[in-house]
Amino acid sequence: MRLVLVALLLVLAACGQRPGAAPAPDPLRGRTFLATGVTDDGSPRAMTLSIEFTGDGRLIARASCNMMQGDVDTSGGRLVFEGGLATTDMGCDQERHAEDAFVARVLGGEPTWKLAGDTLTITSGRNRFDLAPREAVEPDRDLVGTTWELDTLVDGQVASSMPAGARPVTLVFDGKTVVADTHCNGVRGDYTIDGDTINVELGPMTRMACAPEIMQGENAVVGVLSGKVSFEVTADRLTLTHPSGKGIQLHAK
Known part of the structure; x- marks a missing residue:
């Protein structure tokens, strides 16, 4: 009787795992967020930042100068780059390079992420990016008349x-x-x-x-x-x- 019960529990556990089932969709894919607040070592930092999650699984970040991108795994509530974070190599002034380096350091440190409604928070220690959907923060302006x-x-x-x-x-x-x-x-x-x-x-x-x-x-x-x-x-x-x-x-x- 005990052997039958153990076998039944194993069958039920296997059914619960649903082998071959498609993973839950990534809620970040296909979306672009803009920073509404940036915290650097616990203090506010004024800067612009956009983070895009592409449909093919890449993250593209743009701060003040260079563009950073890489294949990203968002599972487990962390951003983990598979193969590292690549960046363009434009020559900019010292302040812009410092902002790029800060963003690269935060993203490259396997930060946690949390999506509450439409608000995305990316956190690494005392550093945090608070972001909202781009279309809500800054709709595209018209070329004509602006x-x-x-x-x-x-x-x-x-x-x-x-x-x-x-x-x-x-x-x-x-x-x-x-x-x-x-x-x-x-x-x-x-x-x-x-x-x-x-x-x-x-x-x-x-x-x-x-x-x-x-x-x-x-x-x-x-x-x-x-x-x-x-x-x-x-x-x-x-x-x-x-x-x-x-x-x-x-x-x-």
């Missing part, structure tokens, strides 16, 4: 900020024409959009020589707004990239 202010210059793998104290350079797209206010020469052109590409035909410009910090912003805009340029709007940021590798990044005012 005033975009230049903040980052990109040349291949090197990114730099606009010079301190420089007057703001802005772009406005009205559906047919793009106008750049560079505080020096007039920059204006007609454009058409095809998917994620803008085809720009700049009009004639004056050739005044202005202060170096002004010319730096103007030259960057003119160098990018020429011919077919790829563009991406993510939340309140616009990225324009020329086939030459030159690019500019702007934020919505």
